[in-house]
Amino acid sequence: MGIWIMAGVTFREAARKKMLWMALAAGGAFLILFATGLHFQAKDFAAHGMSPILRREISFAMVIMGLYAIDLLAVLMTILTSIDTLSGEIASGTIQAIATKPVPRWQVVLGKWLGFCGMLTAYIAIMVSGVNAVTYAMAGVTARHLARGLSLMWMESVVLLSVVFAFATYFSTLTTGVLTLGLHGLAFLGGWIEQFGAMAQTPRAVNVGIIASILMPSEALWRRAAFEMQSPLANSLRISPFGTLSVPSIAMVFYALLYLAIALAVAIRGFSRRDL
Amino acid sequence: MINRSMEMTRSSEFAIRTRGLRKVFNGKVAVRDLTLEVPRGEVFGFLGPNGAGKSTSVKMLLGLVFPTSGEAQILGRPVGDVKTRSRVGFLPEHFRFYDWLTPQELLNLHGRLYAMAHAKLRERVPALLDLVGLTPHRDKRLRDFSKGMLQRIGLAQALLNEPDLIFLDEPTSGLDPVGRRLVRDIIRAQRDRGATVLLNSHLLGEVEITCDRVAFIKDGEVVETRQINDDNEDPITVSVKSPNVTPEIADGLSRWSRSVRTKPEGLTLSVLSRAVVPEIVRYLAASGVDVYEVTPQRPSLEERFLEIVGTDGGL
Numbered sequence: 001m002g003i004w005i006m007a008g009v010t011f012r013e014a015a016r017k018k019m020l021w022m023a024l025a026a027g028g029a030f031l032i033l034f035a036t037g038l039h040f041q042a043k044d045f046a047a048h049g050m051s052p053i054l055r056r057e058i059s060f061a062m063v064i065m066g067l068y069a070i071d072l073l074a075v076l077m078t079i080l081t082s083i084d085t086l087s088g089e090i091a092s093g094t095i096q097a098i099a100t101k102p103v104p105r106w107q108v109v110l111g112k113w114l115g116f117c118g119m120l121t122a123y124i125a126i127m128v129s130g131v132n133a134v135t136y137a138m139a140g141v142t143a144r145h146l147a148r149g150l151s152l153m154w155m156e157s158v159v160l161l162s163v164v165f166a167f168a169t170y171f172s173t174l175t176t177g178v179l180t181l182g183l184h185g186l187a188f189l190g191g192w193i194e195q196f197g198a199m200a201q202t203p204r205a206v207n208v209g210i211i212a213s214i215l216m217p218s219e220a221l222w223r224r225a226a227f228e229m230q231s232p233l234a235n236s237l238r239i240s241p242f243g244t245l246s247v248p249s250i251a252m253v254f255y256a257l258l259y260l261a262i263a264l265a266v267a268i269r270g271f272s273r274r275d276l
Numbered sequence: 277m278i279n280r281s282m283e284m285t286r287s288s289e290f291a292i293r294t295r296g297l298r299k300v301f302n303g304k305v306a307v308r309d310l311t312l313e314v315p316r317g318e319v320f321g322f323l324g325p326n327g328a329g330k331s332t333s334v335k336m337l338l339g340l341v342f343p344t345s346g347e348a349q350i351l352g353r354p355v356g357d358v359k360t361r362s363r364v365g366f367l368p369e370h371f372r373f374y375d376w377l378t379p380q381e382l383l384n385l386h387g388r389l390y391a392m393a394h395a396k397l398r399e400r401v402p403a404l405l406d407l408v409g410l411t412p413h414r415d416k417r418l419r420d421f422s423k424g425m426l427q428r429i430g431l432a433q434a435l436l437n438e439p440d441l442i443f444l445d446e447p448t449s450g451l452d453p454v455g456r457r458l459v460r461d462i463i464r465a466q467r468d469r470g471a472t473v474l475l476n477s478h479l480l481g482e483v484e485i486t487c488d489r490v491a492f493i494k495d496g497e498v499v500e501t502r503q504i505n506d507d508n509e510d511p512i513t514v515s516v517k518s519p520n521v522t523p524e525i526a527d528g529l530s531r532w533s534r535s536v537r538t539k540p541e542g543l544t545l546s547v548l549s550r551a552v553v554p555e556i557v558r559y560l561a562a563s564g565v566d567v568y569e570v571t572p573q574r575p576s577l578e579e580r581f582l583e584i585v586g587t588d589g590g591l
Contacts, residue, residue, distance in 0.1 A: 002389065005388050009385060013374060092372050093369075093372050094372045094373055096335075096340055096368045097371065097372075097373055097386070098389065099340055100338050100339070100340065100361060100364065100366045101361060101386065101389035102358050102361040102390060102391065103358070103389055273342070275301075275335075275340065275341040275342060276335070276340045276341070
């Protein structure tokens with residue numbers, strides 16, 4: 001019961017504080033810009049008499065580009081909205097009035113986590129649907145294996161959310177932000193090293209990327225999502241800039257699930273044992 | 277077995293019972309050895325200078341801070357017991373809550389955390405808003421509240437579940453005289469319905485008016501526990517305004533008084549009980565002394581506080 005009360009209040013907080021609405025407004029602005037770009041692109045394709053196959057492939061690349069932008073927005077929104085929820089409430093003492101209620105501490109953490117998950121689910125579903133609706137309307141294409149890609153993008157945000165929660169039970173808001181963004185930055189850089197390593201056929205560089213993904217699997221989930229959603233031709237020709245030269249395996253996806261579960265368990269354990 | 281059963285019976289007599297409670301933060305002792313018994317139905321004051329360990333002690337009793345060692349029970353159950361919390365109310369020193377809520381929403385949320393029924397909440401929430409004088413502000417967001425108004429809504433949430441044990445940490449902080457009076461009245465009402473109140477306050481005057489008993493805390497230890505307004509506890513100083521007391525008459529007062537000091541305008545006596553004051557007056561009148569004024573005075577809590585913690589406030 002306590003879990004759902006905390007989840008509800010966390011979701012309502014995001015809505016009342018206009019976090020969700022502002023993020024959706026920024027996403028809406030992005031969709032307008034994206035649609036405008038696609039509109040002019042479609043006009044130019046028609047004017048130059050581009051072949052349908054090439055036109056389709058470029059449109060596929062545009063879908064992935066749009067989804068990549070949404071992925072970045074979702075990552076930032078996940079970190080920025082959740083960063084203050086535990087550490088900030090511990091520092092301000094707001095948590096004291098809740099932690100003295102007949103609700104076990106694990107339910108407080110899990111409830112807050114579920115509230116943010118709900119918000120992220122709504123945000124990612126709306127924005128990914130928006131990108132696909134725009135590309136379908138303008139160019140007649142949508143992402144391939146959309147459900148798989150969407151699930152992986154969602155999982156990436158939930159991994160980051162769980163990491164924020166784990167850090168927030170031990171560190172201040174600022175430290176939590178620095179650590180989480182730092183880890184994601186490491187994964188991002190590792191992902192590119194892995195891509196270039198694969199391109200240059202240097203296995204050691206690929207291994208560096210894999211190690212970075214083990215330390216933080218968020219970026220690997222995006223690259224797997226991009227692989228699932230890209231056109232088969234782009235995947236087989238390995239011409240995409242969005243990370244399909246070295247594709248993270250299914251084992252990496254399961255590892256990310258385990259990583260998520262461990263991060264959440266650390267958050268629950270840390271919060272249940274710390275002084276407030 | 278018998279010892280255990282006796283122990284349990286004894287535990288249930290007390291709303292709060294601690295033995296050797298200790299808390300060390302990063303090698304720094306915050307609470308050295310808190311041993312305390314607060315019977316049910318009592319208004320108990322927790323007094324001490326800044327940094328004496330009062331707030332940490334309260335937090336340990338509420339399960340917010342984990343003790344390094346020692347034992348503590350509230351309402352007969354070990355601290356940290358989740359179920360017991362449904363019978364406890366708490367007003368933190370600086371009450372902060374989600375400022376995007378209205379007071380009505382805040383009380384409803386706390387009520388749901390207490391697992392209170394909707395019907396009960398429909399009845400309790402307006403009654404409490406009325407009690408703390410916030411009915412006209414029930415639709416305002418907490419972010420628009422003054423410090424005093426936040427304190428009032430914090431007090432309302434502490435009373436929401438009609439708790440058996442209420443922790444009030446500096447409840448009058450930020451309140452005007454009307455608000456302070458309200459807090460006093462609420463504490464009395466809670467005592468009248470049988471609740472136990474632990475009051476943590478710097479305002480000794482408030483504590484003196486409200487509490488049945490107080491504990492003085494210094495350096496993380498209870499250095500003294502005393503009854504408030506107990507005739508048997510402390511000597512009383514009696515000032516007598518009477519200009520013509522002779523040394524012989526003054527000597528005659530020694531049967532009631534441990535010390536007699538004469539002054540040009542009268543004398544000051546130290547007596548053990550207020551009950552002897554009429555006898556002193558009768559004796560002086562019978563001795564032909566003109567008595568203009570007799571004032572029995574107990575040393576104030578503030579005087580005792582300063583005596584115990586020192587004028588440096590324990591710093």
